[in-house]
Amino acid sequence: MSPEPRTLDFYYDFGSPNAYFAWRALQEVSARTGLEVIMHPVLIGGIFKQTGNKPPWMAFGDIPEKMAYMRLEIERFIRDHKLHKFKFNSAFPVNTLLPMRAAIAAQQAGVHDQFYAPVFVALWEDDKNISQPEVLAGVLSDAGLDGEALVAATQTDAVKSALMKSTQACVARGAFGIPTFFLGEEMYFGKDRVWMIEREIA
DSSP states (O other): OOOOOOEEEEEEOTTOHHHHHHHHHHHHHHHHHOOEEEEEEOOHHHHHHHHTOOOHHHHSTTOHHHHHHHHHHHHHHHHHHTOTTOOOOTTOSOOOHHHHHHHHHHHHHTOHHHHHHHHHHHHHTSOOOTTSHHHHHHHHHHTTSOHHHHHHHTTSHHHHHHHHHHHHHHHHTTOOSSSEEEETTEEEESGGGHHHHHHHHO
């Protein structure tokens, strides 16, 4: 018998371009290996607040050499994985509280697997500001989901509480930023660890 496919927990927030890069790169890994990627929506701002971490553009904004190298790494990753549809969003940094709550609403409605791809594409390929309710609802409706209902659900206490709990659970596992992955109990952080994940399951 062939072994059961491995599963990877992927904690994401749409606002991280590195989460987008990792999501795209892991699609390639899944195609080659059968790896099942389970997406978990969390709020990156909540992770930073709980851990004392900062986004790279804040932590290293006054170190020009570091920022230049980070841009070089992004260019290399785009080239290596042929992610030429990527566009740096003109509204960056995008407030992702609304779309991350909508992701939780999609989970509760049983449509999360159909939800996250069009939102990633809208933000990092189509340069749409998904923090705006009408924009997010339109993206979801175009993907065949009930965009208005999912956006409306973001205002419910159940959704708000679930996003907080998901974020806290991510931090409790040891996460301090996004994207964070768990292969079993082994943690990996950042888009540049995708190759390590593939090596581990090969």
